[in-house]
Amino acid sequence: MQFTFRETTPSDEDFLNLAAELSSELRALTQDSGESSFQADSFSVASDICLVVYQHEKAVACGSFRKHDSETCELKRMYSKHRGAGSYLINLLESYAVNKGYKRSVLSTRKINDSAVCFYERHGYSEISAYGKYVHTNKSVCLGKSLAT
Template sequence: MHLKYKITDPKCEDFSALVEELNVILDTITTDTGESSFVRDEFCSRTDGCIVVYDQGKAIACGVFRKHQDSSCELKRMFSKVKGAGGYLISQLESYARQKGYERAVLSTRRVNELAINFYKRHGYSEIEAYGKYVHKDRSICLGKVLTI
């Protein structure tokens, strides 16, 4: 693989196409696309970040982070079509988040999505206390990680 990434925004055509695929997969796994948890129009390029990963010019992975609290961001809409690209994607997203001043990343996924949970744990994320709309939602798991330099 010859992976490259592009910093973009959620209205990017490649990002949108990947998220369409993600929605179908999530709906199959969790019976929810997750689309209601991310509003594209709320994206702020000053505080948020969006990345699309390419292999030989073809969009294969995407992800977003948005401001969560003062020094933490929340990862959203993470998706990879190709094994190995997800690790590259999360590394680039974390690096970009550090550049924007974030010291910690958090996220939520459904407990039934074991593939995602195991992926995040392999990349240093651990279970944290539920936050925001995920409080008292037993079907969700919240994970977090300190973003080290």
């Protein structure tokens, strides 16, 4: 499968459209769109990244990371609507993270979202202690991975 990608910002039309699809799917699955966990206005070009993946010039996946701490980034708004695009995307995000100096990647997803949990586990993520706003909820699972440096 041939994919291309573009580095962009959270205000990019393709990113916004894919993120809206993600929100709709999450709302149907979990009764929560996940939008409250991603503040586009806090995006920093210096420490964060936002990517859109294309197949035949059609946007098929999006994702981003933001600075969690000096050595850790947090994956956000990961969404793929084409088989293989998610794996392509997560590999790109991890490569960008290493290039920005991050040594670890973390994320949170809803436990009920089995496909997402399995996807991340297949890509080397494992359960970690809850962090931030996820500490006092039993609906989410936090996952993490050391990045190759």
